[in-house]
Amino acid sequence: MSRLIVFIFGGFDGVADVCDALQGFSDVQSMPDAQSVVAYLDSHPDVEVPFLIVNSTAVDVTSTLMALYADPRLAGARNVVLTDKDEHDDLAGVIDAGLLHSLVRVPGHRWSVPSFATSQVHAWMSDRGLDPVAVMKGPEAPVSGEASDLLRELGESDEEINEDLVEALDSAFSNRNPRLHLPAGVRLTRQGEEVRGVFILLEGNVALTRATPSEELLMHHASTGRVIGIISLAGEKQAFFTSTTTSDVVAIVLSLDQLKTALRRDPRISGDLAVSAIRGLSQRLLRSEALQVERNELNRALELERNRLTQALHDLEQARLELVSQAKFATLGELSAGIAHELNNPVAALTGAAQHIAEDIGPILQSHPNGALLHTVAQSIQNREPLSTAREREIRREIERRTKDPQMAFRLVAAGITDPELATRLSADDLEVVERAAGLTTSVRNIGTASTRISELVQSLRSYARPGAEVSEFVDVNATIEETLTLVAHRLRGLEIEREYGELMPIVAHPSQLGQMWTNLLVNAAEAMQGEGSIVISTAMVGDGIVRVDIADSGPGIQAENLERVFEPRFTTKQGTIRYGMGLGLGLTRSLVEAHGGTITVESEPGRTVFSVCLPTTGTLKEET
Structure with a gap:
């Protein structure tokens, strides 16, 4: 089992009482600074630290706690800061970092610090499944005042409740609790982290924020309340919100142990805290209901507006399509009529001429000394089917294989002759006249294709203006x-x-x-x-x-x-x-x-x-x- 040590920074009169209270469970050792603790832990790896006592009258609290908790071996150690001051304006940094766990006024009752030390070590050991030290009990202070009247306190103002609570807390500890003076921007609690006590606001304002996957929500200021952390202590002891000061704040901080002690010693405190919690929850509930009503109204208005916009968009689209259709048909109707009128006769003449040329080219070619061969070439080109690039290459290689002439094979395929049998009948002397005959035949074919295409384009214009005509x-x-x-x-x-x-x-x-x-x-x-x-x-x-x-x-x-x-x-x-x-x-x-x-x-x-x-x-x- 590891050896437990409670470190004290800055001596005080109750050190011996702390040693006696923890005897048999934990050693107590004074240290001058944080660096000494780190060095000690380096040389004693079997040591664990459940509790730290920092005397603010002897050491700087902020630098000491910051340096201590920078070492991961001290992450689980609890702490208490001892002070003899009525006011503190130098602890904002450690509070914002979540490093200040308790603040206790000294000198006080002799048992105050030993009792607090045993309660903290007890909690630390219980969390780790160890047989804990007994919590030292001190004498109870005399009860002051009458039992709390919750109904009466619910009728009091927030200021009155706060004054009663502060007075009761000061009375419970037989001394005035230290006041913290904090600037704007200090986080009192952090969302998802353990809440070890409460902050009682005497002056200033605090905002509550809740981080979600999509955004950071800022709660309404009226739902904050004057006691920060009390609702979390009643639940899972994890902060649901991050609470941050938005102005200069004067507050009292009480650890859970201090709060328990105060509740035992003065029954007024429980009533005041209950009223503060009820009012805070009521304000949040009322605000939540108001937001729910407002959201429902906005959703209904948004749905109506969206429906109107959807309908308007649909109407605009229909109107656009109608206008486009009307303009298209009107324009194309005029164009198609004009184009058809102007092009029908020339296209008919062109088509007829192309047909006559195609019919006459055969006899003309046959009149050539190589007429039969050229006529065969012309028919081959006129009847040629479309070929893929790969097929053309294959035919060119076949013709080259048969003719043994790569250049001739290339020129023949380029001229449109793709029949290897026909190619083998041609000689190099025939190539020039064959290319001319092939070019002439291809041109005639292209003229026919182009004239047909022009006729089809005229027809397509008519079809575009009058669907179903083609x-x-x-x-x-x-x-x-x-x-x-x-x-x-x-x-x-x-x-x-x-x-x-x-x-x-x-x-x-x-x-x-x-x-x-x-x-x-x-x-x-x-x-x-x-x-x-x-x-x-x-x-x-x-x-x-x-x-x-x-x-x-x-x-x-x-x-x-x-x-x-x-x-x-x-x-x-x-x-x-x-x-x-x-x-x-x-x-x-x-x-x-x-x-x-x-x-x-x-x-x-x-x-x-x-x-x-x-x-x-x-x-x-x-x-x-």
């Missing part, structure tokens, strides 16, 4: 992407385009609207990269009858906070800046995707942005509104 059909998604790449090739200059086409089922769709989707996504990617980088287009069947198209670019990416907004009308992050204008591309794209029963998502990080479109292969198209 007829849906089964569409090859890969073909629509390839046609779009041809039409927007001028916007993709300088970019590497890689195709990874999968085998897809046809889908029910409006071809012109699909082309508009791919145009918007490709142009958006091109503008993000500003002429440098790559675009990877991949298609595949996913799930049950779902076509997925991914368009990935190597641009700078979209900031995370803007990802949710890229589909908003008139919102764009082109060139790294946020601009609001007529940027309807991505917003319109989402509308078209959803009209086809599909979904569109975006993922982005620096150096890679992917727009993914999923479309069902079958289904009924939703009408645009």
Whole structure:
């Protein structure tokens, strides 16, 4: 078992009585300062310290207690400060730090300090499961006055109750209790920490605060009361609030043992404390009820206001949609009528001319000395299906293997000749005329595709103004992407385009609207990269009858906070800046995707942005509104 020692700082007349009272349980030793105690504990590791006695007339209390409790070995030691002063204004620091446990006036009765020492050591030993020292009992002081009349005291004012309490306490100890003078900002109790006594306020104000996970709550000043700590002593002896002086304060501090002694010796004290506790609790309860009523009223008013705002927002949104719809239909109705009128004849002529050229190019090519070969080349290009980048590389390697000429293989594939059998029939001498024939055929095909696209765009304008006018059909998604790449090739200059086409089922769709989707996504990617980088287009069947198209670019990416907004009308992050204008591309794209029963998502990080479109292969198209 450890050896117990009670250290005394600054001798006093009752040291021998303390030694006698603790004999057999704890040694008593005087020390000049805190450093001496630390040195002693270093050299005696078997020693434990249950109690400290500090004589304020001989040592500086603040520096002594601060230095002692800086050593963790003394964290559990209780203490008492002995004083011969009526007033103290030098203990704010140790009270704020929670280091002052008791303050006792000396000289007093001979038994006062020994009795207090035995009670503190008794409590320390009991807390640790040790057989405690007996508490020394001194002679009881004569009872003064009559028994407390609680009902009468409840009718007295707070000032009267406080005066009675102070008078009774001074009488109980046969001496005037020391008055503490504390400045503003001193914490008397700390939330969650043990309360070892009470503070009786004679002058000044104290605020109560309660820290919660979200904020620090300040209690109303009317609910504080004049006795700080009394309610905590009646409960778990842990402070529910942090109590802090808000002005200069004059107070009396009493430890739990001092309070018990005073209650035994003067019955008036119990009544005064009970009245103070009842009034404090009543004030808090009334304040709590008032706050509850006020909160309920505010919640009701807030709910009504929120409902009104929700309805107003809904009405505004409906009005906005109606105005947008009216303006859109009015504008597009006029535009579509004008455009259709102006473009129908030129487009019809262009389409007819393209058809005639396509029909006549065959006979023209056949008139060439190598006419049969050139005619075969033209038919091959006209009937060529879209190829992925990987497939083009594979065909180029096969042609190179057969022809043993890498440059010729590259030029043939670039010209659109992807049939290895046809390529083996060509010689280097045929290459130039074949490239011209292939270029001519490709141009004619592009003219036909472009004229058809113009017709479809005119039709899509009409459909946009008059929903349901355009007829849906089964569409090859890969073909629509390839046609779009041809039409927007001028916007993709300088970019590497890689195709990874999968085998897809046809889908029910409006071809012109699909082309508009791919145009918007490709142009958006091109503008993000500003002429440098790559675009990877991949298609595949996913799930049950779902076509997925991914368009990935190597641009700078979209900031995370803007990802949710890229589909908003008139919102764009082109060139790294946020601009609001007529940027309807991505917003319109989402509308078209959803009209086809599909979904569109975006993922982005620096150096890679992917727009993914999923479309069902079958289904009924939703009408645009």
